[in-house]
Structures are given as C-alpha cells and as structure tokens.
Amino acid sequence: MRGRAEPSRRGVRVRHSLAGHPQYLNVLRGLFLQERTVFHRLLTVNNSESTLATILSVSLPAELRSALDAEAKRQRRSRSFVVAEAVRDYVARQGRDAFTAARERTIREGLALALAARVQLSEELWQEFVRGRKPPKPWTRTFDTFEEYDRWRRR
Numbered sequence: 242m243r244g245r246a247e248p249s250r251r252g253v254r255v256r257h258s259l260a261g262h263p264q265y266l267n268v269l270r271g272l273f274l275q276e277r278t279v280f281h282r283l284l285t286v287n288n289s290e291s292t293l294a295t296i297l298s299v300s301l302p303a304e305l306r307s308a309l310d311a312e313a314k315r316q317r318r319s320r321s322f323v324v325a326e327a328v329r330d331y332v333a334r335q336g337r338d339a340f341t342a343a344r345e346r347t348i349r350e351g352l353a354l355a356l357a358a359r360v361q362l363s364e365e366l367w368q369e370f371v372r373g374r375k376p377p378k379p380w381t382r383t384f385d386t387f388e389e390y391d392r393w394r395r396r
Contacts, residue, residue, distance in 0.1 A: 299324070 313320045384390040
C-alpha cells in the first residue's frame with residue numbers, strides 16, 4: 242500500500258485511498274498501539290535522565306493569555322515553547338543584572354577607598370594573580386640603525 246505523508250500541526254498525517262476502509266483502520270490502530278507502547282517504553286527509559294519536560298501550571302490574566310496566543314500563532318509555535326523561551330530569557334537577564342550590580346558595587350567600594358588603600362589592594366591582587374607563575378625573562382634588543390630595526394620588525 243502506498244500512502245502520502247503530509248505534515249500537520251499534530252505530527253504526520255497519512256493519506257491513502259483505502260483510509261476509509263474498516264480493515265485498513267484496524268491495521269492503523271494496531272500500528273498506533275504498537276508505536277505508542279514503544280514510545281512509552283522509550284519515555285520510561287529516558288525518565289531517569291530527567292530529559293523530559295516538566296508540567297507547570299500558571300495562572301495568567303485574560304489579556305496576557307490572548308497576547309500569548311497571538312505571539313504563539315505569529316511564531317507558529319506552541320504556547321509552551323513561547324513561555325519556555327520567555328522564562329529562559331528572563332532568567333538569563335536576571336543573571337546579567339546580578340553580575341552588573343555586583344560589578345558596580347565593587348567599583349563603588351573600590352573608589353571609596355583612599356588612594357594608598359587602592360594601591361595596596363591592587364598590589365595584593367597582582368601578587369595573587371602571578372602566584373605560581375614564572376616571571377618572564379627580561380630582554381632588550383638594540384639597533385644601530387633604523388634599517389636594522391625595520392628588518393627585525395618585519396621578520
């Protein structure tokens with residue numbers, strides 16, 4: 242039997258000239274039950290990895306729900322996808338805002354220190370930074386003429 246698979250909002254829909262026959266429907270029901278059992282087994286196996294989505298109930302005002310529906314329709318995505326993206330963006334923005342606030346607080350605290358205390362703090366931070374590293378070897382290169390320098394630079 243040949244059929245034509247077409248994408249639909251709920252997966253793939255199969256069209257066939259025999260689709261209305263009861264015998265064909267029984268075959269399709271059997272295949273569906275077999276696939277559903279396999280799918281259920283896969284979900285059960287993957288359940289230990291926590292890769293499945295978590296169901297979350299949220300109460301929304303009517304105008305926010307209609308805006309959500311409109312956005313989901315505009316993006317041709319599900320409401321769950323749009324909400325998940327919004328939550329992901331919100332959490333990322335909160336993390337950035339927390340980092341920015343901590344950075345600004347650190348700068349304000351550093352500027353509130355006296356000049357000598359700032360120099361001491363910077364020296365302590367530098368010592369902590371270079372701890373365990375070998376100091377670089379100092380080197381000096383001398384040139385008698387500009388042409389020698391130019392040749393060395395272009396190497």
